Amino acid sequence: MTTPPTRTDPAGAAAARPGRTPNTGQRGSGRRTSAVERAPWLLLAPFLALFILTFILPILAALLSSFTKVTRSGLFGEAGITSKFAGFSNYAQALADGNFVASMGRMLLFGVVQVPVMIIMATILALLLESASARWPAFFRAAYFLPYGVPGVIATILWSFMYVPGLSPLIDIAGWFGLSPDFLGPSTVLWSIANIVTWSYTGYNMLIIIAQLKAIPAEVYEAAKMDGASPVKVALAIQLPLIKPALVLTTIFSIIGTLQLFAEPQVLKTVSPAIDSQYTPNLSAYTTAFAYNDYNVAAAQAVLIALVAFALSFAFLAFTNRKSS
Amino acid sequence: MTAQLTGSSPKPAVKPTAKSKAPGRKKGTSILVTGILVVAALYFLAPVYWVVVASTKSTADLFATNGFAFAETFNLWHNLSQVLSYDGGIFVRWFLNSVLYAGVGALLATYIAAAGGYALAKYKFRGANLVFGIILGGVLVPGTATALPLFLLFSQMGLANTYWSVLLPSLVSPFGLFLCRIYAQATVDPALLEAARLDGAGEIRIFHTVGLRVLTPALVTVFLFQLVGVWNNYFLPLVMLSDTKLYPITLGLNNWLSQVNRLPEFYQLTTGGVLLSIIPLAIAMVVLQRFWRGGLTEGSVK
Numbered sequence: 274m275t276t277p278p279t280r281t282d283p284a285g286a287a288a289a290r291p292g293r294t295p296n297t298g299q300r301g302s303g304r305r306t307s308a309v310e311r312a313p314w315l316l317l318a319p320f321l322a323l324f325i326l327t328f329i330l331p332i333l334a335a336l337l338s339s340f341t342k343v344t345r346s347g348l349f350g351e352a353g354i355t356s357k358f359a360g361f362s363n364y365a366q367a368l369a370d371g372n373f374v375a376s377m378g379r380m381l382l383f384g385v386v387q388v389p390v391m392i393i394m395a396t397i398l399a400l401l402l403e404s405a406s407a408r409w410p411a412f413f414r415a416a417y418f419l420p421y422g423v424p425g426v427i428a429t430i431l432w433s434f435m436y437v438p439g440l441s442p443l444i445d446i447a448g449w450f451g452l453s454p455d456f457l458g459p460s461t462v463l464w465s466i467a468n469i470v471t472w473s474y475t476g477y478n479m480l481i482i483i484a485q486l487k488a489i490p491a492e493v494y495e496a497a498k499m500d501g502a503s504p505v506k507v508a509l510a511i512q513l514p515l516i517k518p519a520l521v522l523t524t525i526f527s528i529i530g531t532l533q534l535f536a537e538p539q540v541l542k543t544v545s546p547a548i549d550s551q552y553t554p555n556l557s558a559y560t561t562a563f564a565y566n567d568y569n570v571a572a573a574q575a576v577l578i579a580l581v582a583f584a585l586s587f588a589f590l591a592f593t594n595r596k597s598s
Numbered sequence: 599m600t601a602q603l604t605g606s607s608p609k610p611a612v613k614p615t616a617k618s619k620a621p622g623r624k625k626g627t628s629i630l631v632t633g634i635l636v637v638a639a640l641y642f643l644a645p646v647y648w649v650v651v652a653s654t655k656s657t658a659d660l661f662a663t664n665g666f667a668f669a670e671t672f673n674l675w676h677n678l679s680q681v682l683s684y685d686g687g688i689f690v691r692w693f694l695n696s697v698l699y700a701g702v703g704a705l706l707a708t709y710i711a712a713a714g715g716y717a718l719a720k721y722k723f724r725g726a727n728l729v730f731g732i733i734l735g736g737v738l739v740p741g742t743a744t745a746l747p748l749f750l751l752f753s754q755m756g757l758a759n760t761y762w763s764v765l766l767p768s769l770v771s772p773f774g775l776f777l778c779r780i781y782a783q784a785t786v787d788p789a790l791l792e793a794a795r796l797d798g799a800g801e802i803r804i805f806h807t808v809g810l811r812v813l814t815p816a817l818v819t820v821f822l823f824q825l826v827g828v829w830n831n832y833f834l835p836l837v838m839l840s841d842t843k844l845y846p847i848t849l850g851l852n853n854w855l856s857q858v859n860r861l862p863e864f865y866q867l868t869t870g871g872v873l874l875s876i877i878p879l880a881i882a883m884v885v886l887q888r889f890w891r892g893g894l895t896e897g898s899v900k
Binding site for chain 2: 308309310311312313314315316317319320321323324326327328329330331332334335338394398401402404406407408409412413415416417418419420421422423424425426427428430431432433434435439440441442445446472475476529535536539540543555558559562563568571572575576578579582583586
């Protein structure tokens with residue numbers, strides 16, 4: 274377990290040396306100063322080493338490989354592999370793949386519906402739980418937050434049992450009313466996934482909003498009370514504007530999360546033939562890499578997913594900033 | 599739906615005790631609000647209730663009876679012993695793997711992020727802003743974007759399909775470093791550090807004795823975040839691991855689920871496994887959720 278820190282210490286010490294050298298002669302307390310200068314790098318060393326290994330290098334490798342074309346000569350590639358600069362051809366290939374582009378569009382549709390539904394639900398639950406009318410707030414808070422601790426895979430397994438005809442109590446109950454819902458059909462399965470995601474993350478987002486609600490100073494409420502504002506008025510005119518940072522934060526996290534959607538559709542695929550191997554962008558990249566063994570195009574897809582996530586997050590930030598100013 | 603707040607006590611008090619003073623007129627509102635909260639609770643708890651019921655049934659009853667009602671035969675202990683003994687107790691192994699990845703990973707990740715965040719907050723040195731900027735960028739990079747290239751990198755290093763391939767990425771928490779830096783800036787008193795220096799304590803020692811102690815509330819939050827993050831992670835182990843003995847619980851249960859179409863008895867194994875894997879997390883969530891608030895919004899976009 275101690276391998277990473279010890280392995281990385283030399284790197285940190287080496288990094289600190291250039292900073293130390295110019296100072297040692299200048300001051301009388303040279304030894305003390307050098308220790309203070311070396312310390313931040315020593316403390317940062319384990320993090321930086323791991324960060325470089327698991328973030329910087331893979332991102333650079335992905336960028337590099339997205340601009341590379343690998344050609345195997347010979348029937349099975351036995352005559353050697355050559356790789357050369359490919360420009361944007363991998364990106365062109367990724368974007369020419371109708372299924373990949375369609376999966377992006379599908380996620381946008383998903384996000385436009387699911388993210389607002391979830392954030393509004395989380396906000397309402399947070400406001401209700403923080404209102405004086407709520408009973409047993411601690412119990413409800415825990416109940417809503419519990420699904421966050423259930424891994425996406427297990428949440429999907431759970432809900433898939435709720436969706437599969439024969440097992441599902443929901444379909445049984447709907448049957449009493451003469452209904453026969455199909456949760457796994459081509460037109461409904463996207464919303465069945467949306468339900469799983471909403472179930473998993475509403476409580477988590479609610480807690481972030483509650484944390485911000487609790488930070489509102491009591492004087493603000495006192496002032497509103499003096500003015501005779503109704504609780505609804507307080508919620509709309511005071512609480513909502515003041516929890517805006519939390520709402521922006523949770524929305525951005527949700528947008529990034531939506532584009533990364535993978536576990537839910539991948540697991541639900543076992544019970545729903547309507548989900549293909551390119552249903553979401555990430556599923557598409559995974560399939561390209563491991564089913565088609567085309568790592569270069571997969572890398573281009575991964576970069577495109579990250580870029581779209583960035584673009585949407587910044588667009589949303591710009592939108593909220595413009596609105597408030 | 600906020601309209602339902604009408605008529606509740608005028609101050610949305612932080613203290614729940616305020617409602618004891620609420621006059622009778624507010625009773626209707628209280629019932630309405632509580633009613634909405636109960637409906638929401640039913641939604642969040644129904645699938646969990648279902649799996650509790652399902653794990654007490656035999657495979658035949660699972661399909662023959664309504665999912666929300668208990669069957670006549672109580673099969674829970676038989677099902678659970680099947681889960682624990684199937685394939686030489688592989689389930690227990692998956693569970694322990696998850697504990698290793700999430701528990702050890704989160705513990706070390708918290709320590710590493712605390713050291714880094716403390717260094718960036720409490721020392722002025724050249725490159726500090728650059729380092730922080732790059733790490734902040736890491737918060738925004740989707741985790742799945744790095745998983746594929748990381749797999750290729752680890753394959754070349756011979757690390758793919760080992761414990762290290764899942765554990766090493768779990769040790770890095772840019773968000774944790776971010777929170778620790780903010781918290782250290784706000785709470786660690788420079789005079790305290792100066793006093794420790796005058797006492798002749800080394801810089802690293804000061805971090806361990808003074809810094810870590812003051813940072814404790816933030817550390818709890820970072821640890822919980824990372825614990826849940828790693829425990830829930832699916833994409834990374836899926837990409838990295840091919841040996842089922844190294845699987846965390848998420849991958850293992852999905853492996854069982856994928857066999858239900860051929861062998862229906864896997865329904866019982868999967869539901870029993872899901873129940874066993876939810877119990878510790880459910881307890882952890884309920885017990886630890888009050889620690890969850892600290893620091894969550896400090897990192898918010900302002």
